Amino acid sequence: MDVAYRLLLQTECPSWLYPVTMGATTVWERWDSLRPDGTLNPGGMTSFNHYALGAVADWLHRVVGGITATAPGYRTLSFRPRPGGGITWARTRHETPYGTAALSWELTTTGMTARITVPEGCTATAELPGGAPVPLGPGEHLLDAPQPAEKAA
Structure with a gap:
């Protein structure tokens, strides 16, 4: 990474x-x-x-931005951003057949804050660095994850 x-x-x-x-x-x-x-x-x-x-665009979308389809047509999604390189925030969105899937994240002094949009008719899992996987239904979600122990030292 x-x-x-x-x-x-x-x-x-x-x-x-x-x-x-x-x-x-x-x-x-x-x-x-x-x-x-x-x-x-x-x-x-x-x-x-x-x-x-051009595959860097896919990497930016999936790794930095954190949005990945886990079923055909984005019926289920994974929101799993992996910050690095000094990047402290990112915004990503994808127009699925069911509506907009979006993730914006920002590193904070205590970890990460993320705003997630899951389209209607879809489900998702959010996994922020330092946090446990969280199942999500359709709608807007605000999540906070603590800084991983190895980064906090």
């Missing part, structure tokens, strides 16, 4: 933010499709709108 967050947040190549520092608004096929001097990578495979490295 630490390596993934480092890769996400560093701005040198290779990283997810390097293309952003170079003006990217899409995901590139190569980490260095555009070189620091502004020239194109001469390797021949240089797409500036390519999914190969």
Whole structure:
């Protein structure tokens, strides 16, 4: 997890933010499709709108944002954010066939606070760091989880 967050947040190549520092608004096929001097990578495979490295969006959604389907069509969901890399808050939402599923979380001095939306007709489990799994029904939920013991020291 630490390596993934480092890769996400560093701005040198290779990283997810390097293309952003170079003006990217899409995901590139190569980490260095555009070189620091502004020239194109001469390797021949240089797409500036390519999914190969785009799986980071899925990782951001499932790990940082914490929303995962646990049944087809998002009928059941898991809300399990895993903060790291110095990120202290995140907001994620997904339009399911049943309505909006959403999670916003923030680290506090005592742990984590999360606001969760479970769509009508769906069920979910929330598992915040340091907390036990909590079953949730449809609606809005506010949860607090204590800081894990190993982080509190």
